[in-house]
Amino acid sequence: MACILCKEKGFSSLVEVGGFSVVRCSGCGFVCTDPMPARDELEEYYRGPYYGHEGSAPEQAGGGELKSIPTRAIRKRRYNALTRARMRVQFGWFTSRLKRAFTGKWPMRLIDVGCGQGDLLYLLKQDGDFKARGIDLSAVPLMHCRKLGLDVGLGTLSEQGLDGESLDTVTALNLIEHVHDPIAELGEMNRVLVPGGLLAARVPCVTHIRARMSGINWDQFSPPRHLWYFSPETFGRLLQLTGFESVHVSTFSNNPVLRIIAIKK
Ligand SMILES: [Zn+2]
Numbered sequence: 001m002a003c004i005l006c007k008e009k010g011f012s013s014l015v016e017v018g019g020f021s022v023v024r025c026s027g028c029g030f031v032c033t034d035p036m037p038a039r040d041e042l043e044e045y046y047r048g049p050y051y052g053h054e055g056s057a058p059e060q061a062g063g064g065e066l067k068s069i070p071t072r073a074i075r076k077r078r079y080n081a082l083t084r085a086r087m088r089v090q091f092g093w094f095t096s097r098l099k100r101a102f103t104g105k106w107p108m109r110l111i112d113v114g115c116g117q118g119d120l121l122y123l124l125k126q127d128g129d130f131k132a133r134g135i136d137l138s139a140v141p142l143m144h145c146r147k148l149g150l151d152v153g154l155g156t157l158s159e160q161g162l163d164g165e166s167l168d169t170v171t172a173l174n175l176i177e178h179v180h181d182p183i184a185e186l187g188e189m190n191r192v193l194v195p196g197g198l199l200a201a202r203v204p205c206v207t208h209i210r211a212r213m214s215g216i217n218w219d220q221f222s223p224p225r226h227l228w229y230f231s232p233e234t235f236g237r238l239l240q241l242t243g244f245e246s247v248h249v250s251t252f253s254n255n256p257v258l259r260i261i262a263i264k265k
Contacts, residue, residue, distance in 0.1 A: 006237070015216040046178075094259070117144045165193065175201070244262040
């Protein structure tokens with residue numbers, strides 16, 4: 001295989017997990033999964049009945065070699081007061097940065113890719129500054145969104161039939177590490193955005209001190225659930241390749257996560 005960011009073919013192995021290797025590109029340092037699962041197999045998994053279903057059991061859900069992977073992904077999320085408070089803080093960071101960077105006509109037309117149960121959409125709906133829609137590959141969490149009166153659709157971004165330059169903002173929180181082809185995905189996000197449109201993304205950060213200290217035991221090393229492991233540098237390279245310019249890239253002191261706001265060039 002060749003690195004998707006720099007085309008280098010040399011890699012060193014970092015960790016072996018469940019028949020997959022996590023490897024680092026010797027050209028640009030990008031960390032990714034080897035072998036890369038087939039796109040069909042991945043999409044079948046995310047579209048299947050066993051992903052995103054609260055408390056669902058993957059072993060009840062048919063075949064495919066991916067059926068054993070999602071134990072952490074689909075573990076029952078407990079929406080207690082603390083989780084909600086944390087989520088409000090996390091989403092609030094993005095919404096305030098987006099509002100600050102936005103120069104278009106209000107309300108901001110936004111699509112949340114990989115919206116899940118609609119946690120972000122629910123917050124946006126209560127904020128008059130956004131006109132938000134969400135999409136997800138999995139039908140189960142979308143049922144929850146519809147119950148909350150949220151505007152959602154099933155499928156990938158490219159399946160939505162959106163016109164080019166028709167949206168002001170794309171949010172992709174905890175999404176890009178899962179997608180089969182980040183360059184194609186960000187390319188499509190770029191296409192649907194107006195010139196100067198905004199991208200907000202959140203991904204695990206492999207070069208964070210907490211990730212380094214955890215070494216091979218870092219819980220985000222979970223191929224094939226997570227396929228790509230970014231750093232500020234490698235995410236910057238991805239943005240450059242897909243027509244974006246970074247406005248803000250930061251991490252938390254205690255949480256190995258990258259927060260990115262970028263603008264369509
Ligand atoms: Zn590379």
